[in-house]
Amino acid sequence: MKRIFLVSIIILSIGATATRAQERELHAGVSESGFSPIRLALPDFTNRSDATPVEAATHDLLRVLWNDLDFNGYFRLVERGYYDLVPENRTNGIPFDDWTSIGADYLLLGEIDLEGQRLLVESRLYDTEHSQMIFGKRYRSEPDVWRTVSHRLADDIVLHFTGRRGISQSKIVYSARKGEGKEIFVMDYDGAHQQQITQNGSLNLFPTWSPDGEQIAFTSYLEGWPRLYVLDRDGKQSRPLPGWEGELTAAPEWSPDGRWLAFAANRDGNSEIYKMKISSGRLVRLTHHRAIDSSPSWSPTGREIAFTSDRGGRPQIYVMDAEGLNVRRVTFEGNYNDLAAWSPQGDKIAYAGRDRTFDIFVLDLATEAVQRLTFGPGNNESPRWSSDGLHLVFTSSRGGDNALYIMDAAGGRLRQIGPPHGAEGPDWSR
Amino acid sequence: MRNLFNVVLAASLLLALPAFVSCKAKPSSPGPGPAPSVEMETEDVTETPAPSPRRPTEMESERIESSLSAEAYNRENVLKTVYFDFDRSNIKDEYKAALRQNASWIKEHTEFSVMIEGNCDERGTNEYNLSLGDRRANSTKQYLTSLGVPANRLRTISYGEERPAVRQHNESAWSKNRRAEFRIVDR
Numbered sequence: 001m002k003r004i005f006l007v008s009i010i011i012l013s014i015g016a017t018a019t020r021a022q023e024r025e026l027h028a029g030v031s032e033s034g035f036s037p038i039r040l041a042l043p044d045f046t047n048r049s050d051a052t053p054v055e056a057a058t059h060d061l062l063r064v065l066w067n068d069l070d071f072n073g074y075f076r077l078v079e080r081g082y083y084d085l086v087p088e089n090r091t092n093g094i095p096f097d098d099w100t101s102i103g104a105d106y107l108l109l110g111e112i113d114l115e116g117q118r119l120l121v122e123s124r125l126y127d128t129e130h131s132q133m134i135f136g137k138r139y140r141s142e143p144d145v146w147r148t149v150s151h152r153l154a155d156d157i158v159l160h161f162t163g164r165r166g167i168s169q170s171k172i173v174y175s176a177r178k179g180e181g182k183e184i185f186v187m188d189y190d191g192a193h194q195q196q197i198t199q200n201g202s203l204n205l206f207p208t209w210s211p212d213g214e215q216i217a218f219t220s221y222l223e224g225w226p227r228l229y230v231l232d233r234d235g236k237q238s239r240p241l242p243g244w245e246g247e248l249t250a251a252p253e254w255s256p257d258g259r260w261l262a263f264a265a266n267r268d269g270n271s272e273i274y275k276m277k278i279s280s281g282r283l284v285r286l287t288h289h290r291a292i293d294s295s296p297s298w299s300p301t302g303r304e305i306a307f308t309s310d311r312g313g314r315p316q317i318y319v320m321d322a323e324g325l326n327v328r329r330v331t332f333e334g335n336y337n338d339l340a341a342w343s344p345q346g347d348k349i350a351y352a353g354r355d356r357t358f359d360i361f362v363l364d365l366a367t368e369a370v371q372r373l374t375f376g377p378g379n380n381e382s383p384r385w386s387s388d389g390l391h392l393v394f395t396s397s398r399g400g401d402n403a404l405y406i407m408d409a410a411g412g413r414l415r416q417i418g419p420p421h422g423a424e425g426p427d428w429s430r
Numbered sequence: 431m432r433n434l435f436n437v438v439l440a441a442s443l444l445l446a447l448p449a450f451v452s453c454k455a456k457p458s459s460p461g462p463g464p465a466p467s468v469e470m471e472t473e474d475v476t477e478t479p480a481p482s483p484r485r486p487t488e489m490e491s492e493r494i495e496s497s498l499s500a501e502a503y504n505r506e507n508v509l510k511t512v513y514f515d516f517d518r519s520n521i522k523d524e525y526k527a528a529l530r531q532n533a534s535w536i537k538e539h540t541e542f543s544v545m546i547e548g549n550c551d552e553r554g555t556n557e558y559n560l561s562l563g564d565r566r567a568n569s570t571k572q573y574l575t576s577l578g579v580p581a582n583r584l585r586t587i588s589y590g591e592e593r594p595a596v597r598q599h600n601e602s603a604w605s606k607n608r609r610a611e612f613r614i615v616d617r
Contacts, residue, residue, distance in 0.1 A: 074534055182592075203592055206557065223588055227558065246585055248564045251557045271570045273560035292561045308558055314517070315558055336517075338555045352555055381555050425556065 001364060008310035017113070037076040038161060038379055041104035041128075042066055042401045043083050044124040045121075048113035057146040058112050064147055067155035067190055068168040071415075073390050073408050074161060096131040104128055119143045123153055127161070135160045147192060167386045171429045172393055173207040173216050174404055177422030184218055186233065189386070189393075189406070189428065191269050191417035197235025206251045208427045210258050217252040217261055219242075228252050228263060230278070242281040251295050255322075262286070262296035273307050275322070286324035297340045297349075298322070306340035306349055307328070317351055317363070330363060333370055337361070339382055344430070345389045348409075352394075360394055362409065373411035385409075387430040393417075465597060500542060500614045508535055509544065509612035513605060518555065519565040521573045529570070533577035540583075545613040546570050548588040549595070551604035556590055563588030570610040583617070586595060 011173075042065065047058045069075045087095055087165040091353040099107050110123040118140050125135035137156055139149045149398040150170070155166030170189045175182045178196070184207045187194040198204045200222050207218040216231045223240075226251055228249045231238040241261070243249055248266040255262065255275070262275045273286040273293045287293040291311035298305055306319050317331040317340045331337040336354035343350065347365055352358045353372075362371045374380040378397035392405045397415070407414040503509075510528040512521065521529065536544055548567030550559035567586035575581045596603035 125543075203589075246586055246587065248560065250560045264557070266561070266564050267569075271564055292558065292565060294561045295555075295557045310517075315554075336554075338558050354553075358555070374485075379553075406470075 016035075024161045032417055038074055039078060039103055039105045040069065040075045041078040041083065042069065043080075043107075043109065045110035045112050045123075048111050051114045053288060054112055054114050054119065054143075057143060061112065061121070061146045061150050062110075064150035064190070064192075065154055068151060068166075069157065071190075071391075071406075071413060072158055072166060072168065072388075073413070074158060076108070078102060080228055094126065094131075096126065097126045099126075099128045106134075110153075114143075115140065117143070119146060119149065121146075121149050121153070125157060135219055147188070151188070164388055167388050167391065169429075170386060171209075171213070172404070172418070172426050173429070174418065174423050174426040175205050175207060175218075176419055176424070181221075184216065184231070184235075185418075185423070186216075186235075187418055189417070194418060195235075197233075198238070199233060199235075206425055208253055209429045210254050211256055211430055212258060213429045217254065219250045219252065226250055228261065241276065241278070242283075253296050253298055255298050256300055257302055262298060262350070264294040264296065272307065273324075275305075284324075286320065286322075287327075288324075295339050297342045299342050300344050302347045308338045309342065317349065330365070330368075331370075341383050343385050343389050344387050348389075350383040350385065350392055352379075352383065360392065360411075372411075373409075375405065380405075382425050384426055384428045386428050391428075393426045393428050395426065478546040500616050503539075503542075503614045509614065511609050511611050514566055514610075516551070516573065516604070516608065517562065519548075519562065520568045520610050522570060526573075529573055530577060533579050536574065536579050536583065539614075541617060542614050543583045543585060543617045545615055546574075546584060546586045547593075547611045547613060549593055549607055549609050549611065550591045551607040552591045552594065552599070553604060554591065556592075560588050560590035563590045566608075566610050 006065060035160065042284050044061070045058055045062050047054055052102060064076065070077050085102055086098040094107070105128060107126040107128050108123060109126070113120045114306050116238050119142070121139040123137055124133050126132065128135050135157070137153065139152065141149050151168035154168040156414065158166035167189060171186055172189055173184065173186050176185050179201060181203050182205060183196050184198040184204045185194055185196050200220065203221040205219045207216050209216060214233055216233060218229055218231065219226050220229050225246050226248050227243040228241040229238050230241060244267060248264070248271065250264050252261045252263040259279070260275045260277055262273060265274045270290060271292045272288070273296050275284050275286060276282065280391055286305065287307070287309070289309065289311050291309050293309045294306045294309055298304045302322060304319055304321050306317055308315050309318050312329065314335045316329055316330050317337050318327055320327040330349065331351065334353045334355060335338050337351050339352045341350045349363045349365060351361055351363065353361045357376055359374040360374065360379045360380050360383045362373060373392070380394055380396045380398070383392045383394040390409050391406055392409060393404060396405050399420065401421045403416055404418045404423050404426050405414055405416050405421050495564035504515040509532045512528060515522070546567045548565070550563050554562060564586065567588055571581070571584045571586050574584060594603070594607045595609065596606045
């Protein structure tokens, strides 16, 4: 995956009359819950070449694109069964009325060809009601990175409609059982390209992405005691952070500016929250309490940190400012709430709450309303947000063994991704 | 073996006796006859061979035992595991006697250090459990030092819920997994 993704993009044309009001309406719609999704038809791309790599890519590329657009939450894809009702393109062009009649407000068409040794993907988006093209892009790539083309196209379409960066090119890092230990793995957000990036046979836990997606911090027992390490995204270079032999250091979290790591450490007989400046190793202690303080999560501004503490008797979520002052409790329902994950927009905190088993909850910080997103079975924990704030990845034992699942921020579109057994502790790249 | 040596000794003395007598009879003739050589053989049997095969064997067997003993003691579970209530790290009364025994064993065996390993059941989150296991290990360490075990001979580590004693998902398994184990290590 380190191969440079060479893709050239040419904006073919932009429909001049795509109304700005219409786009604003769409944009406003998606920021609310219960918005009406964009109704899009996505028929098979046309294969312009009989070369084998194109044949293989045509089907797979569309499948991945369909999955991306279906999952991201902005679209409702018109069922493929209706596409047969639309006649082939006539001499006078695309039969927009027929597409409209099966419920497609928008239509995405694509062609795939081979240009020399490279894959050429050309895609055009049409507004069927106004019978006009509103977006068009051409992508060139090595044939074996067609999947990346799909994700890029999906994100470009999302950007066009919403003005937001999509999540189709994002990655998920996680810890998975391997032999006697647990190793760190990276995969695409849809579960493809699973890649093991540690190979030390020890316990490797709690991986988290740096904000730029270039590095991963995690806890490893490599030297016999839990210590923090930073690893390149491809696993090639790893370095330990300053540590203290035998002392617990766990669950590192990057500050939004990438300069600090917050983590839980035991330096004097009790677990407290610390932050360390990565460049200098300077250590700042943030909590001072006899209770267990663990699992820090930065607010997107970097000004506050959410964490777990049992200072009230049972584990609950607290918030403090990034210097450790102004500690306040934010969860009050339930008697065991843990693993806070601050949303990228800053308005919500997802966490795991226990009632016999763990489920995922979301706290709205402005209204203090709590929404429960999962209802078992098994334990559902370690929620992490996608960068658009519309999705969560988490660990669930609903299938018997721990595996990773993704869902939208209202608890819908649940699906298992990655290895079916022994995966846990995910983090979603920005 | 000892009996055999006694028999040989007695036989040698009997054999030597006439020669000794004859020597006394003729003190002026030490002569190169067989008699003196019999006397020397007798000395060889009584002094050198008897201790030599036995003492080195005894010493070697002691040295082997001491080099294996950290492992051997661990296999024999000489230090007793203690168990905790859910989400708790205080030492329960029922395990204080076991910890007193552990403390006196550690104090007697000054050649070792002890690693206290804190563990949890699977019901908490992995991250919180790592801290909870750490706290269990430390509260166990504190109890042992209060009984006079030098703190510098005790180390702690937490495995959270990563090293369950019983890989099942019920209260019986959980109660066996909420524990502090002791691992004897060379200093």
